[in-house]
Amino acid sequence: MTFFKKIVIFVIFSQLFSLKGVTQGIIVQGIVRDAFDNRGLENAHVKILNSDSNVVALVTTEIPYTVIHSEGAVKKNKNPNSGAFFECIVPKNGSYTAVVSMMGYKTKRVLFHVPQDYGKKLEIGDIYLFQEQKALEEVTVAATKLKIYHSGDTLVYNADAFVLDKQNVLEDLVKMLPGVELRDGRVFANGRFVESIIISGKDVMPSDPMQLMKMLPAYIVDKLKFYDQQGEKSKTMGKDMHDASYVMDVYLKRDYHAAWLGNAQAGGGTQKRWEGLGFIMRFDDRQFFTISADANNIGRERENTDICTIESAYDDRDLTNHQLNLNYSYHPTDKLRFDVNGVARRQDTEFGVKEKQKLDLSNSTDIYKLYSKTSNKINDYYRGGMSMTLRPRKGLYGKLMYSFKYGKDTEESKGYSITSLRDINISDSVWLQIGQMQATVPTGITNIYKDSVLSLRHAYEHKAETEWHLALGGNLLKFKIDYDMHGDNGNINQRYINRVFEDEETEAKRKSLHDTQIKDVATTMQLEYNINYIEDSSKRGILTPYYTFIHKKAHDYRELVLFEPQNDGSEVSHIDVDNSRRIKEKSETHTLGLYWIHEMQLHRKGWVCFNGQMPIHIKDVSVQLIHETASNRQHKQYILLSPTLEMKWYPKADDRKGSITSLNLKGWCNQTTPKEIYLLNQTDTSDPLNTYMGNPELRKQTDLGLSLGFRHYFERNKHNTYATFGSTNTWNAIAIQSIYDKQNGTRTLMPVNVDGKYNISLECGYGMPLASNQTCWLNLSAGANYTRCANMMFDNSNNQGFDYMKLYGYRVKANLRWNNTSRNVEVAYTVASNGNGIISNADSNEKLQELTNSLSITSHLPAGINASVNCNFISRFGFEMKTLNRTFIFTDAHISKSIYKEKVELSLSAIDIFHQRKHVQFVMNGEGHIETMATQYIPAYVLASIRFNWSLSSKKKR
Structure with a gap:
């Protein structure tokens, strides 16, 4: 071999080895798209910078193509919807910046990090470029922004x-x-x-x-x-x-x-309505601070509610609300974080109603009823808490937390009801005199009940928690202790008169005073050890044995004092021995369980994850009832099993978290014990209309469940869909049996076990953009549920027991939104149909339905004027009581104008233009029929407000 040939061979091998050395780095891949229409941008420049801002790679994007042979010619068929790809090599692990630029588009910088031992390929995902704004004759033309x-x-x-x-x-x-x-x-x-x-x-x-x-x-x-x-x-x-x-x-x-x-913000309006709002906030890399105040009497507390969820927004009672919120979070480093929060609130609720109703009951004698009630309730609520999170070193985490709650309720109410078997045509003033026991009772009246109640209640809660995580090699040790104490103290002063007209007139008068003290203390200790038994690029397995101990103690003391009116006007007081009581509860629960997770990659079929849990609970329950003359004690021991098994499948190979497509299958068994107080052999007659009885023979309840869920996102056309199915079968269901005595209107309540209960539910949804620029979206959703259970309410006048009934419900909803920022208009239309039905073997069937059409239009008009209209057209029908079937329209309108550099906003709102808002109160008897319906209309009003927005930057932003 000549010297020249040796040189050539040496040069070739040198180049080969040098190329091999270059490819020892990490391959970085990405896709560049237009943020407007999602199409790939070919020939975009991608520059990779290291942490020192030095260029380590420079490439251009290319749209992938397929080769087509046609008539002897070779053609390249490119699909821009697939995106424009780029690929380059970075030499080592570390932080990098991808600078993507193209003529007519804004340059974008994307930070990414290649961790240690990552592998040979890193995908940084889609990078969207926005078109640059162009000025033409002082008119700015901007591309529609991607939603x-x-x-x-x-x-x-x-x-x-x-x-x-x-x-x-x-x-x-x-x-x-x-x-x-x-x-x-x-x-x-x-x-x-x-x-x-x-x-x-x-x-x-x-x-x-x-x-x-x-x-x-x-x-x-x-x-x-x-x-x-x-x-x-x-x-x-x-x-x-x-x-x-x-x-x-x-x-x-x-x-x-x-x-x-x-x-x-401050405002005032008609019907003596007013409001005031205030909000201050600061957020930076180390601190987060907010303080807000809200005071108003606009008829309801400000609620988070969907456009078609009208009940919570329009059926609340007329109230005045005051609220103050404070939150502060301080996190100077990753090793320390401190949080504190507090809430103070007062709500004053007024309620007054007087109605006369004819109860249209099938298979029963018509009953006429007059119902009147006035009440005023003041609720004071305070909540606060603080927590500290520590990460003193790598592999160690700790948290300390304390919180408290305090509430006080004061309520005063007066009411009466008059029941008749025929419609007596007399004036309202005479009805009122009868209810006040100041007039002669006409023939046909079967019952008059009158009461006045003054109640005061204090409730408190204290919680303390500490939790620690310690990494031990490739495993993790977790230790947690919780302490929870809460109490409820209250007294009720009640005076009632119950006059029953049967063969002979009987009348019961009583004044009673309840003093109740409840105190519960629970301590929980949990220890678990996470074992990583396998871990590589295609498999992951975690096995977690754990132990939990729960100790609970409760004390429930109630003293009932009776004041019996005498003929001379005096009162004789004595303690109600049968209903005054002291209850002591104690329980200890030991749980030993095993939790398992196993994740693995399937060959070309994505990822699958299994997780299961097998806890065994050993619970010891002791409850004691102490009367003045006798005591009753129950002791129970339970062994409870609550296994769970779940499988998650993510079909796409590069979709490890299932954000694009996921299939979820889960089965479980859950066993629960009755409440301790249910097990006592007791009879409580302190409520004249409701007698409560305990049941020492109650057994534990067992639920068997199965659920299936599916979710998919169509990357190309931005459609998304989901569906979930669930089924639960219950053995020994714990329910409250209610026996109704039609003669005197009283109920007897007792917890019992019932078999034959199961529930099936289904929910699905689909969303799609109706325009390529995403200005218009359509979302569809539907849900249905079916439950078979025992009808626990029945009438004892004919000695019949409960029968099984079937409950079903459904909802169908379609929402269309058109949002055009260039025209400053947003339109939302929603149509929803909701239905609930009851099918009973021994009673008439009932099918309740509601149809809602909601239209919302918001527009930004010239001269800084904003206008919006919200209209909800609702039809409800299917009620057994015909007066409840009605159609009504909720309509609100709002107009505002910004002044003083958009810092001040003047607004005018008209709430419930057609005066449809009301609060409806139902009372159902033991047969499940509506016995009383009380209605209070909440006034419509017009509110004028002024709002001031401000911001103060600590430094100039670039």
Whole structure:
């Protein structure tokens, strides 16, 4: 071999080895898309910078193609919907920045980190570029902002893509998000429950985040992100321990970071209505502080409610509400965090009603009833707490927490009821005199009951908790102690007269005084050890044995003093020996269990995760009833089993968390014991209309359940769907049997075991954008449930027992939202149908239905004027009492104008224009029929308000 050939071979091998050395780095892949239409952007420049801002890679994006052979020519067929891909190599682990740029688009910088021992390939997900704004003849033309997109495992909503004004709060913004619902004050995203709410990646929200949702201004929010957040175990171990929770992350705009901001609002209107609001907040990298005040008498407490959930917003009683909230969180480093929060609230509720009703009962004699009641209730509530979280070193976590609650209720009420078997045509004034026992009773009256009640109640609660995690090699030790003490002290002063007209007129008069003292103390200790028995790139297994000990003690003391009226007007007092009592309860529960998680990757079929739990509870219960003359004691021992087995399948290979597609199957068994007080052999006749009896023969209840869930997100067209199915079968169901005596209107209540109960439920939903720019969204959802159980209410006049009845319900809902920021208009239309039915073997069937149409229009008009109208058209029918079947319209209107550089806002609101709001109170007898219906209309009103928004930045933002 010549010298020249040797040189050539040496050069070739040198190049080969040098190339091999280059590929020893980590491959980084990503996709670049247009934020407007989601199409791939080809020939975009991607520059990778290391932590020293030095360029380590420079590539351009390319749309993948397929080769087509046609008529002897080779063509490349490119699909922009697949995105434009790029791939490059970084030399080692560490932090990097991807700078993505393209003509006509804003440059975007994406930070990413390659951890130690990561592997050979890292995907940083989709990168969206927004078009640059172009000025043409002093008119700004901007691309429509993308409302919703996925970034890896995170669902992202762009807050600026929705029509908002300065008066909107975070709750209003959440209601606008496609696929997101508020149900009973809880947030659901595509049917999935949001477990907690955090701010800008920091878990600094208060203990009552829903209160902050009512106060936090929406205009300071940049994005809302939904994702699975690592739990404390994972943070301690530095790897996934399967303790993630689904969160809503409220990212604030950079301009409001490290700034003081707030607002104040005051208003007054017709019907003597007034309101006042105040809010101050500061958030930065180390601290979070909020203080809010709310005082109003606008007829209801400010509630989180969906557009079609009218009951909580319109059926509350007329009340005056005062509330003060304080939250502070301090986290100077990752090693220390301190939180404190407090709430003070007073609510004054007034209620007054007088109605005459004809009870249209099938298979029964018609009954006419006059019902009158007035009441005033004042509730004082205080809550506070503090916690400290410590991470002194890697692999060690500790938490100390204390909280308290205190409540005081004062209520004074007066009422009476008159029952008749025929309609007596007399004036209302005579009816009132009869109810006050000041007139001759006409023929046909069967019963008159009158009472006055003055009650005072104090309740308190103290909780203390400490929890520690310690990483031991590849395993984790957890230790936790809880201490919980709560009490309830109260007295009730009641005077009643019960006059019954049978063959002979009988009358009972009594004045009673209840003094009640309840105190419960519970101590819980838990110890668990997480063993990582297998862990590699395709498998993960955790085995957790644990032990829990719970010790409970309770003391329930009640003294009942009776004042018997005498003919001379005097009163003789004595203690009611049969109903005065002292109850002592004690229980100890030992739980030994095993928790198992196993996650593995299937060949080309994604990931599957199994988890199961097998606890064995040994519970010892002792309860003692002490009377003045006798005592009764019950002692029970139970062995309870509560196994659970669940399988989660994520079909996509690169979707380990199941954010795109998931299938969930779960089965469980749960055994519960009766309440200790149920086991006492006692008869309580302190309530003249309700006699309570204990049942020492009660057995434990067993529930067997099965659930199936499916969720899928269509990445290409942004559609999403979910469906859940659940079934529960109950043995020895613990229920309260109610026997109704039609002659005197009294009930006898007793806990019993009932077999043959089961429940089936189904829920599904589908969401889709109706426009490529996502300005219009359609969301569909439906749910149904079916329950078979025993009818525990029956009439003892014909000696019949309870029969089985079937309860069913359904809901169908469609929501259409059109939101156009360029035209400053948002329109939302919702139609919902809800139904509930009762099918009984021994009684008439009842089918209740409700149809709701809701229309909301919000528009930003010229000259800084904002206008909105909310109209809810509701039809309810199927009630056995015909007077409850009705159609009504709830309509609110609002107009506002911003002045003084949008810092001051003047507004005018008209609430319930057609005067439809009311509170309805039902009383049902032992047969399940509506015996009394009381209605109080809440006044409609017009409210004028002024609002001031301010912000103060501590430094200039770039």
